[in-house]
Amino acid sequence: MKLYLRILRYAKPYLPRIIISILCMMIVSACTAGSMYLMKPLFDEGFAASNPNAFKSVKTIAALLLGIYLVKGLAFYIQDYLMNNAGQKMVMDIKNGLYAHVQKLSLGFFSRNKTGQILSRLTSDVTNMQSAVNASTSILSNSLTFLGLLAVVIRMNWFLTVVSLAISSVIVFPLYKFGKRLRNVSSLAQNKIGEITSVAHEGIANVRIVKAFGMEEYEQRKYEQANRGYFDTFMKGIRTTAMSTPIVDYIGITAICAIIIISGHQVSQKLLTIGEFMAFTGALFLLFNPIKNLNGVNMVLQQAFSSAERVFELLDTPVDVKDREGALELKEFENSLEFKGVSFSYNPGAEVLKNINLSIKKGQVVAIVGPSGSGKSTLVDLIPRFYDVAGGSLEIDGKDIRGITLKSLRAQIGIVTQETILFNDSVRNNIAYGLSGAAQEKVEEAAKAANAHAFILKTQQGYDTFIGERGVKLSGGERQRLSIARAVMKNPPILILDEATSALDSESERLVQDALNNLMKNRTTIVIAHRMSTIINADKIVVLKNGLISAEGKHEELLKTSETYKRLYEMQFADGRENK
Numbered sequence: 001m002k003l004y005l006r007i008l009r010y011a012k013p014y015l016p017r018i019i020i021s022i023l024c025m026m027i028v029s030a031c032t033a034g035s036m037y038l039m040k041p042l043f044d045e046g047f048a049a050s051n052p053n054a055f056k057s058v059k060t061i062a063a064l065l066l067g068i069y070l071v072k073g074l075a076f077y078i079q080d081y082l083m084n085n086a087g088q089k090m091v092m093d094i095k096n097g098l099y100a101h102v103q104k105l106s107l108g109f110f111s112r113n114k115t116g117q118i119l120s121r122l123t124s125d126v127t128n129m130q131s132a133v134n135a136s137t138s139i140l141s142n143s144l145t146f147l148g149l150l151a152v153v154i155r156m157n158w159f160l161t162v163v164s165l166a167i168s169s170v171i172v173f174p175l176y177k178f179g180k181r182l183r184n185v186s187s188l189a190q191n192k193i194g195e196i197t198s199v200a201h202e203g204i205a206n207v208r209i210v211k212a213f214g215m216e217e218y219e220q221r222k223y224e225q226a227n228r229g230y231f232d233t234f235m236k237g238i239r240t241t242a243m244s245t246p247i248v249d250y251i252g253i254t255a256i257c258a259i260i261i262i263s264g265h266q267v268s269q270k271l272l273t274i275g276e277f278m279a280f281t282g283a284l285f286l287l288f289n290p291i292k293n294l295n296g297v298n299m300v301l302q303q304a305f306s307s308a309e310r311v312f313e314l315l316d317t318p319v320d321v322k323d324r325e326g327a328l329e330l331k332e333f334e335n336s337l338e339f340k341g342v343s344f345s346y347n348p349g350a351e352v353l354k355n356i357n358l359s360i361k362k363g364q365v366v367a368i369v370g371p372s373g374s375g376k377s378t379l380v381d382l383i384p385r386f387y388d389v390a391g392g393s394l395e396i397d398g399k400d401i402r403g404i405t406l407k408s409l410r411a412q413i414g415i416v417t418q419e420t421i422l423f424n425d426s427v428r429n430n431i432a433y434g435l436s437g438a439a440q441e442k443v444e445e446a447a448k449a450a451n452a453h454a455f456i457l458k459t460q461q462g463y464d465t466f467i468g469e470r471g472v473k474l475s476g477g478e479r480q481r482l483s484i485a486r487a488v489m490k491n492p493p494i495l496i497l498d499e500a501t502s503a504l505d506s507e508s509e510r511l512v513q514d515a516l517n518n519l520m521k522n523r524t525t526i527v528i529a530h531r532m533s534t535i536i537n538a539d540k541i542v543v544l545k546n547g548l549i550s551a552e553g554k555h556e557e558l559l560k561t562s563e564t565y566k567r568l569y570e571m572q573f574a575d576g577r578e579n580k
Contacts, residue, residue: 002390003299003305003308003309003312004132004305006308006312007090007094007129007133007138007308009133010090010093010094011086011090013087013089014086014089014090017082017083017085017086018083018086020078021078021079021082021083021086021137022079022083022140024075024078024079024082024575025072025075025079025140025141025144026144027072028072028074028076028079028141028144028145029141029144029145029147029148029149030077030148031068031069031071031072031075032072032148032149032286033145033146033148033149033152033283034068035068035069035072036149036152036277036279036282036283036286037152037155037283038061038064038065038068038280039146039275039278039279039282039283040118040156040273040275040276040278040279041057041061041275042057042061042275043273043274043275043278043279045057045275046556047296053352054067060353065274070483077193079137079141080107080137083136083137084137087133087136087137088128088130088359090133091126091129091130093123094126094129094311095126096124097315098121098134098311098314098315098407099122101314101315101317101319102118102122102314104319104322105317105319105320106319106321106386106387106388107321107381107387108320108321108346108387109317110250111303111346114194114198115198115201116194116195116196116197116198116199116200116201117194117195117197117198118314119194119197119201120193120194120197121188121194121310121311121314124190124307125190125307125308125310125311126311127305128186128190128304128306128307128308129304129307129308129311130304131189131220131300131301131303132300132301132302132304132305132308133447134299135300135301135304135376138261138293138297142289142290142293142297143290145286145289145290146287146290147425149283149286149287149290150287152279152283153283153284153287154278156276156279156280156283157263157272157276157280160259160262160263160280160284160396163258163259163262164255164256164258164259164287165285170251173312174244174247174248174251176357178240178243178244178298179240180302181240181310182237182240182302182303184306185233185237185240185307186237186302186303186306186307187238187309187310188232188233189230189233189237189306190306190307190310192226192229192230192233192234192474193230195229195230196223196226196227196230196400198226198566199219199222199223199226200223203219203222203223205269218276219345235402237303242251242510248291254375255288256281256284256285256288259280259281259284260281262455263277263280263281264277264353276445290479319350320388321385321386321387321388321406322406323405323406324402324403326403326405327403327404327405328399328403328405329396329405329408330396330399330402330404330405330408330409330411330412330539331408332412332493333362333397333412333494333524334362334397335361335362335397335398335495336359336360336362336396336397336398337359337360337383337394337396337494338358338359338360338394338395338396339356339357339358339359339379339382339392339394340392340394340395341355341356341391341392341393342355342356342357342382342389342391342392342393342394343355343389343390343392344375344382344387344389344390345390345393346392349531349551351390351547352375352378352547353375353378353379353382353547353548354546354548355548356379356392356549357549357550358542358552360526360540361524362493362524362538363522363523363524364525364539365520365524365525365527365537365538365539365540365544365577366525366526366538366539366540366541367527367528367535367540367541367542368380368526368527368528368542368544369528369535369541369542369543369544369565369568370544370545370550370564370568371545371564371568374542374544374545374546374547375544376498376528377498377528377546378527379494379544380526381493382394383401383413383526384409384410384413384415384496385401385402385406385409385410388402396409396412401466403574411492412492412493412494412497413489413492413494413495414487414490414492414495414496414519414523415487415495415498416480416483416484416487416495416496416497416516416519417483417497417499418498418499419500420470420471420476420479420480420482420483421470421485422467422470422471422474422479422482422483423465424466424467424468424469424470425467426463426464426465426466427456427459427461427462427463427464427465427467428440428443428464430467430471431443431446431447431452431463431482431485431486431489432484432486432489433486433489434490435489435490437476438489440463442489443463443485443489444463445488446485446486446488446489447482447485449465449480449485449488449515449518449519450482450484450485450488450512450515450516450518450519451481451511451512451515452478452481452482452484452485455478455481467479467482477511477512480512481511481512481515482513484512484516484519485489485515487519488518492523493522493523493524494523494524494525494526495519495520495523495526496526497516497520497525497526497528498524498529499528499530535555536555538554538555539554540553540554541553541554541555541558541565543558543564543565543568545564550564551564551565
């Protein structure tokens with residue numbers, strides 16, 4: 001019930017149209033009950049041979065039925081349109097709210113959860129929740145119809161009504177049991193959909209590696225296994241719903257047969273007229289339709305609730321990196337960026353960074369080097385608050401960055417990474433990402449600074465060319481230069497370069513390095529080693545080892561004082577590449 005009430009909270013903005021819809025439902029129910037009530041005079045008076053005004057009664061009742069169904073049809077149209085309109089808007093609000101919340105979650109959340117499971121909740125789970133919204137209409141409509149018909153049958157014959165309800169009350173127990181079982185199965189089925197989405201997402205996103213290693217059949221088997229798991233779980237749900245319908249039907253027809261026998265006996269004893277019998281039996285048949293429909297609605301609701309649990313679980317995930325109350329805006333970067341006793345861990349008890357003390361002055365180029373897994377990328381990820389420090393503080397111009405608004409902090413920072421992230425959009429929109437309405441001249445200036453203008457003009461539609469998902473239509477060097485152009489366009493005072501040229505060939509590396517040199521001018525730059533010439537010329541080189549700063553200084557100094565740095569230099573950079 002709590003889940004259902006939480007879903008219905010989204011209905012608050014649309015109460016006026018829902019109220020009108022409910023009033024129309026009441027009219028529909030009243031018309032249904034009224035039409036059945038007319039059966040008694042139709043058979044007792046209209047079809048009575050002894051009644052001289054029988055035909056007149058038939059015409060009157062026919063006219064009344066036409067009028068009733070005209071009103072019923074109009075009310076049904078208004079009710080159906082308004083309720084569906086409100087329902088769709090509620091679902092739209094849930095989708096928008098869920099996606100907005102996901103966008104606010106820190107990188108830590110995404111590192112702990114599979115992309116496929118997140119996508120499953122954003123798509124299939126929210127779609128299933130729509131069933132709960134639609135079911136609300138059915139619950140109201142069927143409940144009102146049931147109450148209207150119940151009033152009719154009680155007025156006709158209260159004794160027969162009590163008997164029929166007593167027999168049909170047996171339906172409640174199987175409804176509860178089937179509903180509970182279906183909810184558990186539906187929850188498992190949604191998890192299986194998440195597994196399918198994860199397998200498919202990995203296989204498609206990494207299709208180059210799959211093909212390179214000839215693993216198409218292996219990936220296909222993985223997908224088939226995930227698909228089979230969902231199929232088996234889905235069929236458990238089908239068996240449950242398939243069993244519930246005939247059981248409810250059988251209980252219902254048992255009640256009706258009992259009433260037919262009892263009422264037939266009363267007719268034979270002159271205790272009940274034929275008209276009363278026909279009207280009561282007809283109303284009783286219609287009375288069991290809402291009960292049967294509510295069984296179907298219950299099945300749908302249980303499936304929707306299992307999805308709602310997953311959706312609200314995601315919505316309730318706390319945003320662990322957010323603006324503090326009273327957070328200040330950072331107008332500009334003026335003096336320094338300082339790590340003061342900073343520690344960080346992804347998982348409790350396993351520190352990735354330990355007691356980091358580091359000062360970066362405005363305008364400096366600081367290189368971060370160290371063995372794989374030493375914490376280099378984690379260190380730079382703390383600067384834009386992709387994660388929050390676990391201990392100590394990270395300060396910009398003497399202010400703890402946790403007391404600065406995220407938007408103003410990140411406005412000061414540009415990032416170029418080894419993994420180039422581009423969108424399936426035009427070249428122009430990728431360069432001007434986050435800067436709506438940017439002038440074409442500014443976009444071209446940024447592209448020229450990134451050595452990208454020439455290759456852009458060679459594409460089919462120039463700056464209007466769509467580059468495909470993740471820039472798949474471009475080479476690695478071209479994608480990286482677009483990424484640099486995007487950073488140039490942002491014009492940030494602080495620049496983070498994370499292995500920005502490590503995956504490029506020699507010619508692309510030269511073009512990208514030239515673009516990076518243009519980008520680094522007059523900026524505070526934190527570089528994770530990508531080219532030795534940049535590191536040698538850095539104002540400061542910081543050597544990380546096992547999450548600690550093991551050494552700090554300039555190139556020549558570190559070659560003499562740091563065994564870790566000397567070994568890295570000899571292993572990675574002493575092959576002449578810096579002279580390319």
